[in-house]
Every structure is written in structure tokens, then in C-alpha cells.
Amino acid sequence: MGKLYSFSINTPKEGLVNVTSLARECLMDSGIRDGLLVAFVPHTTAAVTINENADPDVQSDILLGLAKSFPPDPGFRHAEGNSAAHLKASVIGSSVTLLIEQGSLVLGAWQAIYLCEFDGPRTRKCYFKII
Numbered sequence: 543m544g545k546l547y548s549f550s551i552n553t554p555k556e557g558l559v560n561v562t563s564l565a566r567e568c569l570m571d572s573g574i575r576d577g578l579l580v581a582f583v584p585h586t587t588a589a590v591t592i593n594e595n596a597d598p599d600v601q602s603d604i605l606l607g608l609a610k611s612f613p614p615d616p617g618f619r620h621a622e623g624n625s626a627a628h629l630k631a632s633v634i635g636s637s638v639t640l641l642i643e644q645g646s647l648v649l650g651a652w653q654a655i656y657l658c659e660f661d662g663p664r665t666r667k668c669y670f671k672i673i
């Protein structure tokens with residue numbers, strides 16, 4: 543089994559941080575030519591997703607859509623006051639799995655891997671495991 547790669551990433555208040563180059567570094571280091579790469583974030587108000595890397599407006603539209611879908615609500619009971627961020631993180635998810643073929647990540651031309659921050663700024667962990 544491959545080793546666990548760990549990165550600390552400083553995030554903005556809210557936003558998507560492209561971690562694709564980190565994933566590719568791990569893949570190169572591993573020497574694995576054929577397999578799977580899992581990206582995982584061990585957080586409850588951050589997430590990881592795959593989406594467009596060309597037009598940065600897509601990132602802000604994703605954040606806007608999530609903000610409209612999960613607005614603050616006076617009925618939220620969680621005392622920390624960041625329930626909307628918890629909801630967004632759960633909907634987006636805490637891991638993605640990518641295919642590895644001939645030593646490269648299988649990604650569409652417009653795809654990148656993003657750590658999604660919903661309650662920053664913070665220092666977040668991002669893990670990669672390649673098998």
C-alpha cells in the first residue's frame with residue numbers, strides 16, 4: 543500500500559483552492575502507473591470536489607449557488623454559528639477518487655481538484671492516498 547501524503551493549506555474566508563498540482567506531485571513520487579488516487583479532507587466545514595479550472599467565475603458561481611441553497615437560518619441550533627458551512631461541506635463531500643492510467647491522473651481538459659473552504663480562513667489538511 544502507498545504512503546499517506548499530507549499537506550497543510552492556508553485557505554481564504556470562503557473559496558476553492560486548486561490542489562491538482564499537489565495530487566500530481568504525489569502521483570509522481572509514488573511511481574504508481576495504474577491505480578486510484580483518493581483525495582480526502584478531514585474537516586467538517588471544508589470539502590473537496592472536481593470542477594472547472596478554466597473560468598474562475600465558475601468557482602464564484604458555485605459559492606453563490608451554495609450560499610443561496612444554504613443561507614443562515616435563525617432555526618440553526620449549533621452554537622458555533624457555522625451550520626451553513628457544515629451543510630455545504632456535507633453536500634460537497636469529504637473525498638474524491640480519481641483514476642490513474644499510464645502514470646497520469648484521468649481528468650477532463652477543464653477539470654481540477656479543489657479544496658473547498660466554507661468557514662475560513664484556516665489552515666486545512668488535505669490528504670492523498672494512492673493505491
Ligand code: ZN
Nearest residue numbers: 620622624625
Ligand atoms: Zn461548527
